[in-house]
Structures are given as structure tokens and as C-alpha cells.
Amino acid sequence: MNDYLTFAIEILTCLGISSAVIFVLNPLLSEILCDICGTQIRSLFWVRFADIMLIISPLVLVIYFTHTGEPDAPETLIIFKETLFRTLIGEFLGLVLMGQVIWSFIKKPVKPHPATDDNEQSA
Numbered sequence: 001m002n003d004y005l006t007f008a009i010e011i012l013t014c015l016g017i018s019s020a021v022i023f024v025l026n027p028l029l030s031e032i033l034c035d036i037c038g039t040q041i042r043s044l045f046w047v048r049f050a051d052i053m054l055i056i057s058p059l060v061l062v063i064y065f066t067h068t069g070e071p072d073a074p075e076t077l078i079i080f081k082e083t084l085f086r087t088l089i090g091e092f093l094g095l096v097l098m099g100q101v102i103w104s105f106i107k108k109p110v111k112p113h114p115a116t117d118d119n120e121q122s123a
Contacts, residue, residue, distance in 0.1 A: 003077050007068040014062040018055045026051070037106075049099060056095070060088045 026047060033043040063085045068077060 003068045003073045007066060007077060007081065010062050010066055010068070011059065014058050015055065018058055022051050022054055025054075045102075049095065053092070053095060056088050056092050060085065060092060063088065 029050060030043055030047050033046045034040060037043045037046060063081060066081065068081065
């Protein structure tokens with residue numbers, strides 16, 4: 001099979017599976033994150049963040065472990081594959097760092113300790 005076609009099939013399969021996972025998770029993730037984040041806008045940011053990560057992460061693995069790019073593959077395909085891989089790794093690392101910075105500014109709600117009333121306990 002042609003190396004270009006093999007590479008395209010690998011990428012399209014990955015994108016199809018990632019899209020299906022995103023389609024199934026988004027409504028639930030949006031509800032959960034709205035409760036956690038407190039507002040719809042904050043929730044939407046983290047849903048989109050998760051969507052991007054769910055596309056980039058598997059795609060990086062598919063490109064890294066692809067069967068194309070063997071010694072007999074066309075040079076343009078090898079260059080494209082390596083460029084795409086490095087770009088996605090850069091995006092992934094950038095998103096991870098951005099997510100950590102934003103997450104560090106999110107204030108976690110303090111759970112109130114139940115008030116203990118001596119009168120209630122002795123009764």
C-alpha cells in the first residue's frame with residue numbers, strides 16, 4: 001500500500017476515534033465542569049481544553065508509532081510526518097503548561113467544618 005495512503009488512514013482513524021470520544025464525553029463533561037468551575041464560561045474553557053488534548057495526545061502517539069517513514073518511504077512524507085509530530089508535541093506541552101498555570105489560580109472552595117454544639121451532643 002502507498003505510504004501516503006497508509007499515513008492518511010492512520011491519522012483519519014485516530015481523528016475519528018478521538019471525535020467519537022469527544023462527542024460522547026462533552027455533554028457530561030460540560031455539566032460536571034460547570035459545577036466545579038462555577039460558571040458556564042469557565043466550564044466551556046476546560047471542555048475545549050479537554051477536546052484539544054483528546055485530539056492531540058492520541059495523534060502524537062499515532063504519528064510516533066506509524067508504520068510509514070520506513071527507509072524506503074518518500075522523503076516528503078518523512079519530512080511531513082516529523083514536522084507534524086514536532087508541532088503536535090509543542091502544542092501538547094504548551095497546553096499542559098497553560099493548563100497548569102490557569103489551574104494554579106483557581107481557588108478551591110473551602111469545605112465548612114460542621115459546627116459542633118455541646119448541647120446537641122449531650123442530649
